[in-house]
Amino acid sequence: MASLKDVKTKIGGVKKTSQITSAMNMVAAARLRGAQQKMEDFRPYTEKFNGAMTNLSANMESGQFPLMEVREVQTVEIVIITSDRGLCGSFNANILKAAEKLMGQYEAEGKKVSLVCVGKKGNAYFKKRGTVRKAYTDIMGSFQMFNARSIAQDIAANFLAAESDKVHVIYGKFQSVAVQRPEVEVLLPVQPEAGGSDETAEAGAAAGDYIYEPSPTEIMDVLLPLYMNVMIYHAMLETGASEHAARMTAMDNATRACRDMIHDLTLLYNKARQAGITAELMDIVGGAEALKG
Amino acid sequence: MAEKITLEVVTPKGAIVSDDVDIVSAPGFAGEFGVLANHAPFLSTIKVGTLRYKKDGSEVELMISGGFCEVSNNKITFLVESAEHGHEIDVDRALRAKERAEKRLLQALEKQEKFDRTRAEAALQRAMARLKIAQRQQ
Structure with a gap:
């Protein structure tokens, strides 16, 4: 049996840990609110943007834009968006697993895979493999549109130079505070969503009547890189929110585990104390008996 | 009162303006253009500059940076990377x-x-x- 002092120290230690985890839980909750707000603020922009894209591409051949060109796939680029920090449960592991699976698929088909890692965790995981083409770390804390832009520009340049023929993006999709799952999307070549909601389909039908300034093709040339910014920024926002939600849940679980542990240890402590007292009493009674005798 | 057109200015940080206004003018690709109610469907890229709109006689100015704008169904939507009111600058x-x-x-x-x-x-x-x-x- 552990000595009284040992158990007491251990209880103290676990208590301190639970203080830290519960503080982290609260910080994550506050950050999550901010991240969710950012995501919601961005939503109207994406919706309008996608609407306009569908309108415009409805009556246009996709072949004429280099960013929409469908080539025979030889090299696949995967953009992996993870968090910069750990301690958020299996969040990053899930994304990395999904990335691994996708890589495995392409490699089995004999295609080359190169990676762009956004966020420290992805880079740390894949660095040893030597397939990371570019890494952006320490930007997930407070990123802005221009961060997304520089990433998008780099990926687009790589695609245009025919260094990659298809680009995927993997990020942590925020479904709810409790559920985040890795999501794989095709970034390049750009394929605007066909159909979509009724509203966009209707608007698409009327697109022929639009006055374009400059010409539709020139507008498209401006819009396509913007579209990539939007996609990447969106994926980063989702990952950011998911990260905080995952951390919140993980830290909540940890705090609960600490509480259970403290409970068990307190029981143990009381038992040990009781045993000590009993032993002492036995001694005294034994001594008294001996004196009487 | 004259007919109005719905103006929306949307940035990645959310909708900045959402209002029914009399006239909107903005720096388009081919120069400054104005839009009144019931304008024909129109799509243009936008340059960095000043977006002005008038509502009930008072004029408001916004600084906008690049993006594009769409007019359809008596609604004008600006999608720009940033927009700021004069007093916010x-x-x-x-x-x-x-x-x-x-x-x-x-x-x-x-x-x-x-x-x-x-x-x-x-x-x-x-x-x-x-x-x-x-x-x-x-």
Whole structure:
């Protein structure tokens, strides 16, 4: 049996840990609110943007834009968006697993895979493999549109130079505070969503009547890189929110585990104390008996 | 009262303006253009500059940076990377940004780097647009 002092120290230690985890839980909750707000603020922009894209591409051949060109796939680029920090449960592991699976698929088909890692965790995981083409770390804390832009520009340049023929993006999709799952999307070549909601389909039908300034093709040339910014920024926002939600849940679980542990240890402590007292009493009674005798 | 058109200015940070207004004018690809109620469907890219709209006789000015705008169903939507009301503009910051951009532009011209030059030019344009609006506000 552990000595009284040992158990007491251990209880103290676990208590301190639970203080830290519960503080982290609260910080994550506050950050999550901010991240969710950012995501919601961005939503109207994406919706309008996608609407306009569908309108415009409805009556246009996709072949004429280099960013929409469908080539025979030889090299696949995967953009992996993870968090910069750990301690958020299996969040990053899930994304990395999904990335691994996708890589495995392409490699089995004999295609080359190169990676762009956004966020420290992805880079740390894949660095040893030597397939990371570019890494952006320490930007997930407070990123802005221009961060997304520089990433998008780099990926687009790589695609245009025919260094990659298809680009995927993997990020942590925020479904709810409790559920985040890795999501794989095709970034390049750009394929605007066909159909979509009724509203966009209707608007698409009327697109022929639009006055374009400059010409539709020139507008498209401006819009396509913007579209990539939007996609990447969106994926980063989702990952950011998911990260905080995952951390919140993980830290909540940890705090609960600490509480259970403290409970068990307190029981143990009381038992040990009781045993000590009993032993002492036995001694005294034994001594008294001996004196009487 | 004359008919109105619905104006929406949307940035990645959310909708900045959402209002029924009388007239909107903005710097388009081919120069300044104005839009009144029931305008024909229209799609244009937008340059850095000033967006003006009038509502019930009072005029509001916004600094907007690049993006595009769409007119359809008596609604005009601006999708821009940033938009600021005149009173929100930080003049000191804009002045600093202007100086910095000018310096960078000179450096880029010396080295003849195209990428840096475009970037510096864009930054300079934004700073100048901000200052222009801010000065008019005072």
